[in-house]
Amino acid sequence: MKGIEVNNVSKSFGDSLALKQVSLKFEPKKIYGLLGRNGAGKSTLLNIITNRLFPDNGEVTIEGLTSIENDEAQNKVYMMSEKNLYPNAMTCKEAFKWSKMFYQDFDLTYATKISNQFGLDISKKVKTLSTGFSTIFKIVIALSVNTPYVLFDEPVLGLDANHREMFYKLLIEKYSDTSFTAIISTHLIEEVSMILENVIIIKNGEILIEDSCETLLKSGYTVSGTTKQIDDFILGKEVIGIDTLGGLKTATVIGNIDKNKVPAGLEITGLDLQKFFIKLTNEE
Amino acid sequence: MQINFEDERPIFVQIAEGIEDAILTGGFVENGQIPSITELSINYRINPATALKGISILVDEGIIFKKRGVGMFVTPGSVSRVKDKRKKLFFDHYIKNLVAESQKLGITKEEILNMVERGYEE
Numbered sequence: 502m503k504g505i506e507v508n509n510v511s512k513s514f515g516d517s518l519a520l521k522q523v524s525l526k527f528e529p530k531k532i533y534g535l536l537g538r539n540g541a542g543k544s545t546l547l548n549i550i551t552n553r554l555f556p557d558n559g560e561v562t563i564e565g566l567t568s569i570e571n572d573e574a575q576n577k578v579y580m581m582s583e584k585n586l587y588p589n590a591m592t593c594k595e596a597f598k599w600s601k602m603f604y605q606d607f608d609l610t611y612a613t614k615i616s617n618q619f620g621l622d623i624s625k626k627v628k629t630l631s632t633g634f635s636t637i638f639k640i641v642i643a644l645s646v647n648t649p650y651v652l653f654d655e656p657v658l659g660l661d662a663n664h665r666e667m668f669y670k671l672l673i674e675k676y677s678d679t680s681f682t683a684i685i686s687t688h689l690i691e692e693v694s695m696i697l698e699n700v701i702i703i704k705n706g707e708i709l710i711e712d713s714c715e716t717l718l719k720s721g722y723t724v725s726g727t728t729k730q731i732d733d734f735i736l737g738k739e740v741i742g743i744d745t746l747g748g749l750k751t752a753t754v755i756g757n758i759d760k761n762k763v764p765a766g767l768e769i770t771g772l773d774l775q776k777f778f779i780k781l782t783n784e785e
Numbered sequence: 786m787q788i789n790f791e792d793e794r795p796i797f798v799q800i801a802e803g804i805e806d807a808i809l810t811g812g813f814v815e816n817g818q819i820p821s822i823t824e825l826s827i828n829y830r831i832n833p834a835t836a837l838k839g840i841s842i843l844v845d846e847g848i849i850f851k852k853r854g855v856g857m858f859v860t861p862g863s864v865s866r867v868k869d870k871r872k873k874l875f876f877d878h879y880i881k882n883l884v885a886e887s888q889k890l891g892i893t894k895e896e897i898l899n900m901v902e903r904g905y906e907e
Contacts, residue, residue: 532832666830669830670827670830673823673826673827673830673831673832673833674823674827676833677822677823677826677827677833678823695788695796695829695830695831695832695835696830696831696832697832698832698834698835714832715795715797715835718795719795722793765885765888765889766889769793770793771792771793771794771795
């Protein structure tokens with residue numbers, strides 16, 4: 502059994518239910534986006550997969566193996582998280598060597614090479630790194646471990662535009678070379694959307710959408726025109742969001758449209774993932 | 786070749802059309818090699834599956850051919866092939882939009898024809 506399967510997983514913290522009977526599957530060799538607003542349950546889910554949290558109910562299997570207290574299963578997964586789990590006195594270089602003890606396929610040469618590209622001084626102590634370079638340090642490890650599944654929890658936190666660009670490029674390059682499964686949890690959706698093959702949208706601990714990015718973007722469109730035109734046009738259609746600007750209106754509509762049957766004066770554009778996400782996860 | 790993420794055309798279609806454009810303008814020559822899937826996806830920061838889908842359209846149409854283990858190349862005769870294909874699409878892509886926009890602006894058919902004349906003179 503390939504892939505990571507999450508079956509009926511629930512988790513609560515005190516009174517609040519962080520995950521509600523979540524079931525989903527991560528297939529091998531794909532790039533996933535795990536999208537959700539702050540507190541939606543993204544990190545909880547990733548922490549359960551990597552055995553840092555125990556679910557109240559349900560189970561996770563990694564290539565058919567139970568994920569709980571199971572080294573064989575956990576050795577297939579690496580998670581880059583916000584927390585820095587390395588001893589303070591350790592230099593980046595030592596941390597790379599240390600990682601190799603846990604992950605046999607860790608590529609030291611590659612780690613050194615991309616550290617240079619990022620401008621990360623690997624003789625520095627991990628704890629002395631700035632926010633940005635601390636993230637870079639974690640990215641370098643995540644891209645060098647060579648496990649079949651790599652989980653990125655907010656991978657571009659504190660990175661400037663150049664470094665984010667570099668990360669996306671290295672990720673695609675690595676993925677093209679070794680085709681691992683990457684799961685990217687982020688709320689910077691616009692930047693990452695074209696890299697994703699599949700998208701999972703999570704809201705209040707429940708899975709709202711689990712689909713390929715392409716299907717998702719084809720599932721609807723936005724239409725703009727005058728308020729009257731739009732009100733007439735959207736009658737009887739499934740509308741997930743409306744923006745009004747003076748006498749103009751833009752509606753986000755689910756469904757297909759025949760371009761030749763659009764009334765004159767209306768403008769149709771494609772969905773973009775970020776807007777779609779915002780409309781779906783808005784609390785109103 | 787530019788990818789416009791806000792374009793309503795899917796990214797893989799834009800990739801295919803971008804390569805066709807490059808073939809028309811001589812950016813890629815017949816029998817010449819085109820970038821690999823990896824190079825395309827890294828360059829445009831898109832998922833390799835998307836790049837592959839775009840290239841597959843061109844392979845299916847015979848515009849691009851693959852040499853196993855070597856790479857992908859422009860099929861001889863592709864320039865005229867792409868031209869023929871684009872001519873067929875010219876009416877849908879340009880003329881229909883032209884008519885729609887001119888109706889919105891209240892431009893008459895005669896005015897359009899005059900503008901076309903002027904376009905050739907300038």
